[in-house]
Amino acid sequence: MKLLSVVGARPQFVKLGPIARSLARHAGVTHTIVHTGQHYDEKMSTVFFDQLELPKPGINLEVGSGSHAVQSADMLTRLEAAFLKESPDVVIVYGDTNSTLAAALCATKMHIPVVHIEAGLRSFNRAMPEEINRIVADHTSDRLYAPTETAMTHLQREGLGDKAVQTGDVMRDAVIFHSAQATASSTVLETQNLTPGEFAVCTIHRPANTDTDALVTIASTLSRLADQQLPIVFPLHPRVRPAVMKLPGLSDKLQLIDPVPYLDMLKLVAEARLVATDSGGLQKEAAFLETPCITLREDTEWVETLELGVNRLVGSDPVQITNAFEHAVGSDSPFNADVLSKLNNHYGTGHSADIIVDDLLSWLALPDQNISANRNKHA
Numbered sequence: 514m515k516l517l518s519v520v521g522a523r524p525q526f527v528k529l530g531p532i533a534r535s536l537a538r539h540a541g542v543t544h545t546i547v548h549t550g551q552h553y554d555e556k557m558s559t560v561f562f563d564q565l566e567l568p569k570p571g572i573n574l575e576v577g578s579g580s581h582a583v584q585s586a587d588m589l590t591r592l593e594a595a596f597l598k599e600s601p602d603v604v605i606v607y608g609d610t611n612s613t614l615a616a617a618l619c620a621t622k623m624h625i626p627v628v629h630i631e632a633g634l635r636s637f638n639r640a641m642p643e644e645i646n647r648i649v650a651d652h653t654s655d656r657l658y659a660p661t662e663t664a665m666t667h668l669q670r671e672g673l674g675d676k677a678v679q680t681g682d683v684m685r686d687a688v689i690f691h692s693a694q695a696t697a698s699s700t701v702l703e704t705q706n707l708t709p710g711e712f713a714v715c716t717i718h719r720p721a722n723t724d725t726d727a728l729v730t731i732a733s734t735l736s737r738l739a740d741q742q743l744p745i746v747f748p749l750h751p752r753v754r755p756a757v758m759k760l761p762g763l764s765d766k767l768q769l770i771d772p773v774p775y776l777d778m779l780k781l782v783a784e785a786r787l788v789a790t791d792s793g794g795l796q797k798e799a800a801f802l803e804t805p806c807i808t809l810r811e812d813t814e815w816v817e818t819l820e821l822g823v824n825r826l827v828g829s830d831p832v833q834i835t836n837a838f839e840h841a842v843g844s845d846s847p848f849n850a851d852v853l854s855k856l857n858n859h860y861g862t863g864h865s866a867d868i869i870v871d872d873l874l875s876w877l878a879l880p881d882q883n884i885s886a887n888r889n890k891h892a
């Protein structure tokens with residue numbers, strides 16, 4: 514059985530980790546990784562493969578950056594050649610990036626079965642490129658792995674319930690698997706001169722916050738809060754770096770640093786007083802590591818974190834950011850036993866990848882998948 518995973522961007526490397534580990538325990542399975550090259554900087558890619566102990570990509574398409582059309586079109590062309598060469602029995606896609614979209618579209622047009630991990634997420638905001646990517650990936654996939662009940666409900670509403678399985682969240686698997694290692698090995702607090710519980714972490718990378726005036730508002734608000742409340746460590750995504758570096762008058766207590774490797778990020782989030790982010794993954798990682806989050810967006814796919822009172826949507830409004838920040842600094846931890854148990858119910862207890870892999874291998878063995886016939890069609 515030949516399985517091929519397509520990844521390209523930082524959060525996908527994290528999602529791949531638990532799946533690759535679980536697949537490696539099955540004899541008779543060959544698992545090849547195709548890296549599209551969407552993220553290519555050492556700090557955005559290589560270091561993640563090293564820290565997550567991922568198998569080296571069998572193929573790197575080296576697509577790099579570009580407009581959505583250029584990047585996706587390049588991926589489609591190069592993926593088609595890779596799929597022809599590898600002739601996989603199934604293509605596995607992850608999350609909602611342009612790499613997800615291209616791989617799902619390319620494979621389905623070649624009649625190769627496609628499975629989507631982290632299916633069914635919806636922000637209901639079509640201005641987000643990820644929303645389009647995930648809708649297309651879900652509707653072109655043959656098997657869908659929904660991390661939460663909410664995601665499962667979205668798939669059912671869109672007529673995709675028969676193809677879908679609720680599994681829990683592989684990012685929770687990754688946090689549980691790597692937390693002890695992060696605690697033991699990361700020296701990021703010492704390097705950045707931070708005291709546990711007495712700093713905040715911020716990340717932004719979404720176009721809505723980085724390619725508009727929102728960037729100036731967010732950065733100046735955080736700079737003021739860093740001066741008045743707590744130092745804020747701010748790892749800069751390459752998308753945002755040039756614009757932030759140009760802003761005048763930012764406080765030294767807003768510590769601008771390079772993107773950090775996975776284990777350092779886990780350590781920062783675990784020890785922070787709060788997280789402020791527009792990332793999808795980080796909202797959950799904060800919850801899993803019992804750190805309150807304020808989300809610099811108008812919407813979120815991870816609505817359970819809002820319902821549990823561990824995450825708050827603030828958009829880019831300075832008053833809302835300030836209120837939520839001050840509230841998180843001044844309040845007791847919202848992570849009581851009830852919240853922790855509900856996090857397990859919503860996101861699983863760290864075995865989601867095994868649930869996915871067991872289902873995937875059984876599903877692939879069903880006669881109607883007719884894998885050899887599929888292979889012949891695109892050979």
Ligand code: UD1
Pocket residue numbers: 522523524551552553554557558578579609610611612642643718719750751752793
């Ligand atoms: C992508 C995903 C987003 C995911 C994020 C994680 C899409 C549409 N978006 O956004 O869902 O949350 O990854 O980080 O797929 N760049 C570099 N070096 C790199 C990568 C990017 O310098 O290694 C710069 C380039 O200027 C590039 C820009 O960052 O144009 C944006 O990169 P891109 O991969 O297009 O989107 P992300 O913002 O990273």
